[in-house]
Amino acid sequence: MAQTVIIEAFGGPEQLKLVDRPVGEPGPGEIRIRHEACGLNFIDVYQRTGLYPLELPHALGMEAAGVVEAVGDGVSHLKPGDRAAYAAAPPGAYCEARVMPAAQVCPLPDGISFEQGAAMMLKGMTVQYLFRRTTPLRKGDTVLFHAAAGGVGLIACQWARSEGITLIGTAGTDAKCALARENGAAHVINYRDEDFTARVKEITGGKGVDVVMDSVGKDTFEGSLDCLKPLGMMISFGNASGPVPPFNLATLAAKGSLKITRPTLFSHIAEHETCQQMARELFDKVESGAVRIAIDQRYPLAEVAEAHRALEARKTTGATVLLP
Template identity: 60%
Template structure:
């Protein structure tokens, strides 16, 4: 038996229970993993609260790393003893041990630790597709990213800077502003004391930006559209402040024939080839020192409820790990 964080009903952090669970042997196409660490992500709170509905009971967590202890039939490219990481369904990374689909895991190369991997797979591959595929950021472009001191934000700032972009970020405190500045952002706007739309227009000399990356949602939606130049792209990839309310599509015409997309990591890594390529691109920038992965917060896995509460209260910065 192993322990895991499981929920039997949707709700706040209090619904998360530390329970014994049966792991079992891997079936065809599966591997069993002894966990080294699980990553904490905002999407985990959506699964817990029921914003994203999933069958219950449910072991939370979609990102983790560990060592393979058993391999099922029809698995050829992963073996017992390999260090692996993942950031996809099926959920279940908040556990000491688990079964996982082998084709959703990648073998970790030398130079990438288990804790680094657990802290960066979901956030880093999200950054990869945002910067390299949703909108291909070019050297010299000025771009806007909301929640610059968050888990995706700190990776994004460094990677965007390595691509030669001028990066504007928004934050909610002066401490977070300093953190973002240290992670690649050229301009940091504290939205509690400044109007981010006015500041973006000032920075871009009235032109606006070609792309806005917005993982905040409801609170920043209208302002984000106003930061775009004509034919600009609004990338809405999260709902930290709540879901974006319905809006009239004609608004996009009046604001300059804008484009909108709502991408997900699931779609961008659905094919095994895309998953491996995205992970390898992430590993390459980390090993090259262009992106540094830090974990300012760690919690014992059994204390995951406290980690969720701190995340939702915006008390965390960067990546957070849950350690078995």
């Protein structure tokens, strides 16, 4: 048996329930992993509220790290006793132990702690696909990154600095702006005090940025389009303020033949080898010191509802981990 966080109905944090569930043995292509730490991400909120529907009842959580206890037939990249971490479907990472598909579970280097592993996989591989796989980015390019002091944002700031990319970060407080700057943002904008679109134009001498990376959604979408230079790329990869409403595609033409994409990590990591390669590149960034994983909040698994409340209220910085 393993303590596991489930929901039986969509709604607020009060829907999160801690129950005992049987774990079982791994089948072909599966592993059993005992978690040392679990990650907290906005996708968990989207699933809890029903924005991303699940068949109920369902366990939550997309990211964790721990020790492999058993492997099923056909699993060759992991063995019992291995340290491992993952960001992977199906949801169910908020637990002491689970059986799950092995393909997206990655061997965790000894130099990276379980807490770091649980805090970095979804966020770090998101940054990897944003900078490596979504649109070509080169040294000297300029990126606008919203929520730059969040878990994904702080990794993005450091990643950009390590590759000579100018990152303009937005955040909602002066303290969060300072944190983004400390982590490598070349410029910071407190969007509660300043019009971020006007400030971006000022910073870029009226040219705009090459790419916008926006996980906020509804509240920043239109302003973000106005920050792009002609032929620029809008990457909308989250909905923290709510989903982007429908808009007229002709708007992209009128604003300079802009490009737009709505990617998800899970499309990028669907193939086993691609997922493992992305993880290795992330691990290299962390082990080299180019990227430091900031874990600013820790909660016992039993206090998962409080962790969700803090995340939704934007009271967190960096990453949050849940400890079974």
